[in-house]
Amino acid sequence: MFTRRRVFALVSVLLLAVLLAACGGGGGSSTQSSSSSSTQSSAPAATSSSGAVREIEVVLSDFSFQPQEIRVKSGERVRLVLKNNGTVAHDWHVDALNLSTPLVQPGQTATFEFTAGAAGTYQSICTEPGHEALGMVGTLIIE
């Protein structure tokens, strides 16, 4: 009887010691992690790649596209967001792929979706009379 009680007491003392050691270790590591919490704000990463659609903003002005060159992948679903910062209406047209956005009025924004076809380098233009000649020409690269 006595020996069993002593063993039990010994085991509970050992358990207590282990628990205290674990607590001490935990306390030590928590101080460490709180000092290195400034690494959180590194990557606001993928906000626009939320789905299968790739959104690209194109600024239309008198008389250019910004960016002038658009690069997408074959088979990719593309959504162009066309912002007209100019003083006259503009559009975006790729003759070889039969892609035509609606005409965007000054100060307006329009979206246009298409699926990128065969790989290649295509010329994009504004179809408003005279605009292509004035330099409203871009490049669509499908990889």
Ligand SMILES: [Cu+2]
């Ligand atoms: Cu134009």
